[in-house]
Amino acid sequence: MRRLTLALIAASILLSGVLPAKSQSGGELHFVLRAEPKTFDPMLVDEEASETIRFLTGGVLIRVNRKTQALEPELAASWKVSQRGKKISFHLRDGLSFSDGTPFSAEDVAFTMRKLLDPNLHSPTGDSFRSSEGSVRVAAPSARDVIIEFPAPVAGLERLFDQVAIVSSRSPKKETAVLGPFTVAEYKSGAYVLLKRNPYYWKKDAHGQRLPYLDSIRLDIQQNRDLELLRFKRGEIQLINNLDASYFENLAKEEPAAVHDIGPSLDAEHMWFNQVPAAPIPDFKKKWFRSANFRLAVSEAISREDLCRVVFSGHARPAVGPVSPANLFWFNRSLQPHPHAPQEALRRLQQDGFRFDGHVLRDGEGHAVEFSIVTNAGNKSREQMAAMIQQDLEQIGIRLNIVTLDFPSLIERISRTFDYELCLLGFVNVDLDPNGQMNVWLSSSSNHQWNPEQKSPATPWEAEIDRLMQAQASTPDQNQRKRSFDQVQKIVWDQQPFIYLVNKNALAAISPALANTSPVVLRPQTFWNVESLYYSNQGRGVGQ
Amino acid sequence: MNTIRQIAAVLLGIIFLATLFAGAFAPAPYAKQFRESPNASPSRMHLLGTDELGRDLFSRLLYGSRVSLLLAPAAALLATSIAALVGGLAGYAGGWLERIAMAGTDLSMSLPWLFLLLTVRAVLPLNVPPAASLLITFALLGLFGWAASARVICAGARSLRNSDFVLQAKACGCPSLRVLARHVLPNLRPALFAQLLISIPVFILTEANLGILGLGVSEPLPSWGGLLRGLENWGAVQANPWRLAPLLLLLIVVSCFQLILPREDFAA
């Protein structure tokens, strides 16, 4: 097998006509997919494993630079958005070819966009372009120019093209003809996907050498994260994305050079009080939970620093709000995490008529303050956070009962029966743009967790959030949008409908044998610059 | 034999006393989080080190033993009593009574307990104090854990029903229930003891698993089940092998039970 691999690699190098310069070229990168990719069709991608394949093989017009989070021209040499986000025109690079040698032209882009936006295809990627009724007009006035016109402005239009892998209108190989750095060579269901270098990939390095440096990438399909770690330690795989904190610590002891704490990720852990008017909980508790002072007091009674340090072994940061500081453009830098201030919390509670006798906190009517926190069972870090919050709240006389529930029961409670008081969950954020959070903030939305599907906003501040979110969505002016969304973040900080606790750090493992690595918090963390990765000492990774 | 028995009895006595007076022995409250020293190794301050949240493991072990040592045998006793009643009566009576009772145990064993327990959790209020959660947990264990034992007991009772000595006793005119009490049950005693002993550690572990459904002994109250769940984190166990202490204690207690429980020597 090893000999065969070597022979194949040698053959592909000869065929491509690119000889490795120095010791940089060649070799096989090896890591795992944690699930079976459901499709290799870039338009139908709906889950992470397929997304990984699309990222490694697809060529896109505009790329979000994962490090700077800025847009960069890729297949398009330049582009222009006009008519307040209704129209975009691209000017394409010249002389590019698909991986099978078929030349690339504006026809391919038009073909891709028409197919993608065909409602019958039900493409998840295409859906994000559909903001209103009406047909999209796609035109290719010249071989290097494409113009796309939408019936209504599309929010954050340019960024959406990061997901659109261009397919060939003419190549007989259909979607296996690609413009990205690699192409799918072999796929064995349940076992592995083998990607080979695209010999026609258009990017070159500073010395004029054609990229990528690597010859192939082998992706083993493997769900077991323990095995993944073990294989990394054995040197069989070179990358691990989204490493758990406990694995990180484990690996850090053996190979300190291999682990990378990339800093806070976009994801947050947060909790919220049930503010649904019809919820089957006592009225006096509803009164507590609807008081901003009460929510703020609970927020301030919690030591976020301790949560980060104890539960996440330091691989987390106290969270500020819905936007992580990792989101470079959209994060409201004027805000700080709520400090741990039990005295301040008690002062706020006294304003609301609560009394603390040193042991038990009681409201104005004499009810002892006791409520339950639900979280999903089996998530150890959440269970630990709950236990720490329990002790923190005990300091101000609040009795917290921890209830762990299986996920379906939890969802049933928080979205249908509303039979819960406080819920602790995570907030997964893949989109940098605030439009991705629209469904959370609009009071009419079913994802407006603390009080979903309101006919009209229950509070003035929710009405204000509604207004600001609509405002930011209806203008293409980024700075104007940012001002609106900064205000949303401020309102959430003041009102604490969601009590944000921590942003978990993005953790990754990268074999020190790989050079040019630069892990980032945005997916795909470790291999966003895959075309520039190479082995600093030849040999490692070429078969085992 | 007898010295081993005595040693086992003394050992169990010490463990029971230590857990009963956990408050006197425990160096720290079981829920207190020493947040400056999570995952600490054993030291003079923390004899067994601390857990992920910095809680003193020795104190948690003492209190957790109290919870499990009092309640798991109680639950096992409840389950075995139900099993003896249902299985013994069904196996001894035979006929339609046995068929109904065995259909009942079959049903009970084939029921999707997971989903039933979820329903139970849904019915229970969310604000259950930890102490009440503990009683509910073990009552559930006792009530639901009898079926497998009942089958064993029933099979035993059935073979006893067909035995010559039951026939002989009846031929002597002994009343039916008296035969059950005086002839059948004493012969089931070894099986009952075995079932009792088997179910104690099973219940301790089941309690740990119930925690995943939100039905176990709830935070911050420790139990052996909860402490054993801590062993999932193998890295931490490697770093501090003393974390295996709850497992060791469980083994010791179960073996001691095995050793001291009286056993009729039928074969001289």
Next chain:
Amino acid sequence: MSATPPLLSLRLSADYPNKPNVLRDVSFEMYPGEILGLIGQSGSGKSTLALAILRLLHLRRGGQRGEIWFQGRSLMRLSEREMRALRGRELGLVLQSPLSALNPALRIGTQLEEAWRAHADGSRDAVRSAILETLSSVSLPAEAALLRRYPSQLSVGQAQRVLIAMAILHRPALLIADEPTSALDVITQAEILQLFVRLNREFRIAILYVSHDLLSVASLCHRIAILHDGEIVELDAAEQILRSPQHPYTRRLISSLPSHPIAMREELAVATDQACVPAEPR
């Protein structure tokens, strides 16, 4: 016709769920103080008959039909409660294998006490002395040490005697012995046979002696019934059967005997001459 009314008179059929007609209209009578031998091969239904008389056949999943008259009462019409009052007090049963018929988990004393308390009350000491007395009547040492033993600590012969003691504790009118000697060695067998003869003589207990062994029965019984395939094919005085068997099956049974049972029978007759032999039944 007889001057004495019969102690037991029956006409019985019995079935098992998967085995019909184990007994087909079996009928005979027994008289007070008589020893009746019931001879048949294994599977002929003789144990079934023994259980059916006590109405315990349901414990072996069998069903029985017909009539049983015992001491002038129709047993088939008695309630289970009335039946229970008879078992052990008027009707005794001794099973084939003494070791399985004694409860391995209970001391001998406890088992005898249970059998006693089924029909009588009394202080612990009274019960104890009644038990010890019966033990001595079956030639067992009447000592408390024996009562403290478990069945596994007895020899088979001792166990059989305990079982017999249990069956005659209340001096029943009829003792049914289901192959009581088949598990014993020859010498013990002879001793137990002697015991039955003695019990018959001393306490005037009628004995239905069930066996496959014509030889041992011949030496003991006043009359013999031959059970073949669920039916009684021949019933007569023991000498009559041995001298001039009528039924082909009986003839086959006798021709297979190893020696001259008649001679033995006459020797034993001396020992049993006091037994009450009813005058020429039928």
